[in-house]
Amino acid sequence: MTTDYQTGRTALGARLSELRAEAGLDGKGLAARLGWPPSKVSKLQNGRQTPTTQDLADWAAAVGRPDALPELKARAAGLEATYRSWRRQLAAGHRARQEQAIAETAVTTLTRAVEVVRVPGLLQTPDYARGVLQAAAEFRGVDRDIDGAVRARLRRQEALYDPDKAFQFLIHEAALHTRTSTPAVHAAQLDRLMSAIGLDTIELGILPFGTQLRRAPSHAFWIYDRRLVIVETIGTEMWLVDEDSIETYERAWDWLYGSAVTGTEALRLIGRVRAALGAG
Structure with missing residues (x-):
């Protein structure tokens, strides 16, 4: 995994965390609402797991911000193509x-x-x-x-x-x-x-x-x-x-x-x- 990829994933996680906080939920509360283990919420927020499109849709709905889904998907799209320089490789x-x-x-x-x-x-x-x-x-x-x-x-x-x-x-x-x-x-x-x-x-x-x-x-x-x-x-x-x-x-x-x-x-x-x- 490249540094650029991880940086982008961390930024996406920070945005997910921000949306959760704006909804007045802590990690455990959001996990309970989604039916997810708290560890998944933590990993997504901290950039240690890449969310699927369905994860993003569920998160946006759970925090009452379905309007944020296009933004989240656009951020995720930036992660999905990883360009690896031949000179670096x-x-x-x-x-x-x-x-x-x-x-x-x-x-x-x-x-x-x-x-x-x-x-x-x-x-x-x-x-x-x-x-x-x-x-x-x-x-x-x-x-x-x-x-x-x-x-x-x-x-x-x-x-x-x-x-x-x-x-x-x-x-x-x-x-x-x-x-x-x-x-x-x-x-x-x-x-x-x-x-x-x-x-x-x-x-x-x-x-x-x-x-x-x-x-x-x-x-x-x-x-x-x-x-x-x-x-x-x-x-x-x-x-x-x-x-x-x-x-x-x-x-x-x-x-x-x-x-x-x-x-x-x-x-x-x-x-x-x-x-x-x-x-x-």
Whole structure:
């Protein structure tokens, strides 16, 4: 959780406390009126728990200020998009960010990912991953522990073989052609993609050149169950947890999925790109 996020949550808690006091209620009295444990009221007021939209509506009604709900919701919306600077995230090197990805994957049952110009990290070979991470490190000026980051990325891939998890990937055909390393490394990466097709925990879809799309995939994004969307930009990552953002990205996923080829068709498409590379 970022400092900016916590500062905003604390400010929202202070506003909730102010509304409670204006209604002449103490924490226990408000908790009794809401049917909540007093600890929940305390945590919300002190910025130690993030209120849901329903929490805010119940609070506003309980203090006799339903008119304050739009204000409270606007304050909460400012918390829901957490912008994380890449320079800050990578200050300790790439490995720490990969460890964070391992943790998110571990608590997720369904992972859905859209990638536009590169292969998803969960499907990358070691050499391909090294090239991607090294290029990112050089671009951002934080060249640290690339080998450790590669090892962590490969550990994350162990989740692909967990029968209690499911992974759905949509990759634009551009990612099959975009090379960030030598032809041999890229060829091996395409071989890896083809080998993933058929694994019972993985569904791999390709968005072919020339297919009609209801919406173009303007950027990559990852959806973790229905609790988190991560969007990567050049300078930041956005960690989105609000319901509206999640629904928006799920709709984008559905629209893209409808244009993807899977199974044998996907295998043939990848195979054609692989054949053009030769033996590598």
